[in-house]
Amino acid sequence: MSSSDFRHIAIRTEAGKAERLFRAAVSAFCSLTRPSRREIAQLEDLTLPLFDEVSVESRRYVAAALSECEYAPAALVRRLAEEPVEIAAPLLTRSNALSDIDLIALIGRHGLPHARAIARRKELNATIAHLIRALEKPTLVNTRPPETVTKIAPVKPAASATEDNRPDPGVPEENARRRLRSMMRPAGESAAVNLFLGQPTYLKLRETALTGNLAFFQTALADALDIDFATARSITEQSGYAALLAALKALDLSEDRAFLIAVAVHPGEFPHPQAIRLFLDRYRLLHREAALDKVRAWKAETLSRAIRGNAIETGRHASNSDDKAAGRKAS
Known part of the structure; x- marks a missing residue:
């Protein structure tokens, strides 16, 4: 996909229609058999500035599309993975663009909802799988x-009336x-x-x-x-x-x-x-x-x-x- 293709999409969807541009760009990218680094960078440059302007439905659509894409742009995938699990679930369960470090960070930031989606990944790192089990059911940890x-309060000798009652340091x-x-x-x-x-x-x-x-x-x-x-x-x-x-x-x-x-x-x-x-x-x-x-x-x-x-x-x-x-x- 060349830059002229992106410009052609932009021309057809101008007048503030970020929704259609966002979806169309990702759909066109996913149709590529083996995108180049330049094309991956172009997609990120086009979609990330639009991210906050598009609806939840568009984010969910793009997350599902990129979850099946072998060469999905890492920056866009990570941005989508930070969304609520209702949007991010396809990426959390399938995307190869998320590394083990990314997955651990997502669990740390978003807790059990993301962890449960990540647990459905195939060939999940054993350490991450154990971490998720421990978070979900702590009682299963041996x-x-x-x-x-x-606690029995120690018996203290009666203090004299003239003694200072200030507590000891610490x-x-x-x-x-x-x-x-x-x-x-x-x-x-x-x-x-x-x-x-x-x-x-x-x-x-x-x-x-x-x-x-x-x-x-x-x-x-x-x-x-x-x-x-x-x-x-x-x-x-x-x-x-x-x-x-x-x-x-x-x-x-x-x-x-x-x-x-x-x-x-x-x-x-x-x-x-x-x-x-x-x-x-x-x-x-x-x-x-x-x-x-x-x-x-x-x-x-x-x-x-x-x-x-x-x-x-x-x-x-x-x-x-x-x-x-x-x-x-x-x-």
Whole structure:
């Protein structure tokens, strides 16, 4: 197909009839036995600017047509695959233009509706198939049953009336973590049942990341790395995913598992396949020992904060004691 053919279509369908132009261009392209790279690029140049102007019916028609096309334009296919599953289903189930990385990204961004359509693909990558099964029926994943943890409050000696009632450093954060864990248990049970206890680390991280509640994931990450909640929160609330990448590498997660968690926590960081490929390259090139060094640095910073906090508290108590002694002498 030459550029003159596209111009001929445009002339016949001008006067703002984007619908007919969109359909006609794709239909003409699909009739080609073996389109050249130039013809593929021409179709993308013609259809992508019209994409937002055409109706749902036209998008559905084009998605169905391109799903049977062996040399479908990758950029147009990816754009259509981001549509609701009612439109994208033919491409998700059949198109060869979608790579495994594309499929994982689509599952991460659109969840079960897209995942179920992708599951119908022939010769689907086994890792992706397992991921879809785990997302659809988490109970089928072989894990130990949740453990029941009964919390007994420790008996503390009665505090003197003159003692300062300020909480110890780190106590508010730990209380917040306990409250988050209590939110994960079924209502009406007297014992604290943590639904994530007894599960492997990855499953805890994945399930909490997919809840959409970042605090749940931060709590699971703090437990996995043995760091405090404030540090886990800072890892996930940074503008990029560099710190999270190091945390996941330190846990020795595979690339696909690390990516699924990253895209659930930072979906805006992966707007196109190139961003996904960059993440995978960075994850692959990061040495685990370097990631472990990063975790050690986080733990050292946590310890340093605790020491500084204790020093401040000690200074306050000493100052209060001096003030009281001075008051007694004055009286």
